[in-house]
Amino acid sequence: MGLWKPDPSFYPSAKMAMQAPPERHAYVAALNYGRNDQPDGICVVDLDPDSASYGTVLNTLELPNVGDELHHFGWNACSSALCPFAPHPHLERRYLVVPGIRSSRLYIVDTKPDPTKPHIAKIIEPEEVIEKSGYSRPHTVHCGPDAIYVSAMGSAEEDGSGGIFMLDHFSFEVKGPWEIDRGDQELAYDFWWHLAEDVLVSSEWAKPHQFENGLVPEDLLANKYGHRLHFWDLRKRKRIQTIDLGAEHQMVLELRPAHDPRKTYGFAGVVISTADLSASIWLWQRSDKDGQWAMEKVITIPAVPAEESALPPALKPFGAVPPLVSDIDLSLDDRFLYVSCWGTGELLQYDVSDPLKPKLAGKVAIGGIVNKAPHPKSDGALLGGPQMVEISRDGKRVYFTNSLYSTWDDQFYPDKMGGWMVKVNVQPDGGMALDSDFFVDFGETRVHQIRLEGGDSSTDSFCYPS
DSSP, X not given: OOOOOOOTTOOSSHHHHTTSOOOOEEEXXXXXXXXXTOOOEEEEEEOOTTSTTTTSEEEEEEOSSSOOOBOOOEESOOGGGGOTTSOOTTOOSOEEEEEETTTTEEEXXXXXXXXXXXXXXXXXXXXXXXXXXXXXXXXEEEEOSSSEXXXXXXXXXXXXXXXXXXXXXXXXXXXXXXXXXXXXOOOOOOEEEEGGGTEEEEOBOOOGGGTTTSOOHHHHHTTOSOOEEEEEETTTTEEEEEEEOOTTEEEEEEEEEOSSTTOOEEEEEEEEEXXXXXXXXXXXXXXXXXXXXXXXXXXXXXXXXOOGGGSOTTTGGGTEEOOOEEXXXXXXXXXXXXXXETTTTEEEEEEOSSTTSOEEEEEEEOBOTTTOBOOTTSSSOOOSOSOSEEEOTTSSEEEEEOOSOHHHHHHHSTTTOOEEEEEEEEOTTSOEEEEEEEEEEEETOEEEEEEETTOOTTTXXXXXXX
């Protein structure tokens, strides 16, 4: 009998993970919302520059239901399986946990034996998700050391409080809601953690009625979207602190904690300020004096004036294009933060070696509400802009797609965007450029979350210092 060994894609530290082999393919969430006869799917894209099929879709796993609206998804297991307080080294990074945010259905997708031909291993129907968890509209998936964690935007009654529920690592059974004491936390979105500190951090977007049919302008202008960050005792499952960024800072979305467990800070992206249409990045960190958490705005990205005739109806009254920061991502060495400006069509790279003083290090422009900047391999102007971002483990390559959420796409890009995916090559000391040879055109199918073979910079948690 052979010895069990940890999955070779698991690494004790982020520094060790940076030495991993390059990714050969990506799994990409593809949605066909509005095309009533077309289900969503998971596309497999060839990322191997030496392959004859480089930059093309190798296969697409079509799902059996129509109207799921795939959005975010994640691996069943990752490097957190090596954490000493809840070790599961016999797990393997094999299954993708794929929620339908509109249907509340979960797909468990097996990537073996052939990783380029994934297949469905299990379907968890919405009735089971809602009955066992008390939640609906599953959103973000993270592989924790003790279970698979899934955030949810709504309650069983849809517009009650959102939160987090858990899946069993092995059977994928819904274990139940995660929170024991939530205080007045009501809105949900992303979550991450500082495992060595036993702290979970969660952010706020909206209730289902505020996003499913598009942005609700009246609610935005009344500051009714999320603007708080919550800190939780990860073991006791109890909220311990809430920080309000100010009601004008609407939609606190993506969270990116430092990968090195010795660092107790992280970054949060804010989509828009109702004061001036700017977007912002905030730093959270733990005080050395009292152990409480504090937040500080470290990056402000202003709106860009524009002619009313060039703007979609939702923006005409403002005469400007907001950056609409919809995703951020942090390289494994905690050096570079990437910021998606979906409205203006820019991907910004900041050197955050000093997290309190980020420095702009690079920028690429593609798409955008007004500019519609093309790619060297595209047929012309592009709709959409940098949206979901994923960084290779070695930090040398960045991939991103262009769709945010179907109904929001239609509001801000009313000419009916198609789907595309591009790649950026990163210089060692900062700076980046679009890869002129990599442009994946998905046609009418829109694309969102990307997951890389073997893991990526927003997948894994590490319990050992770099």
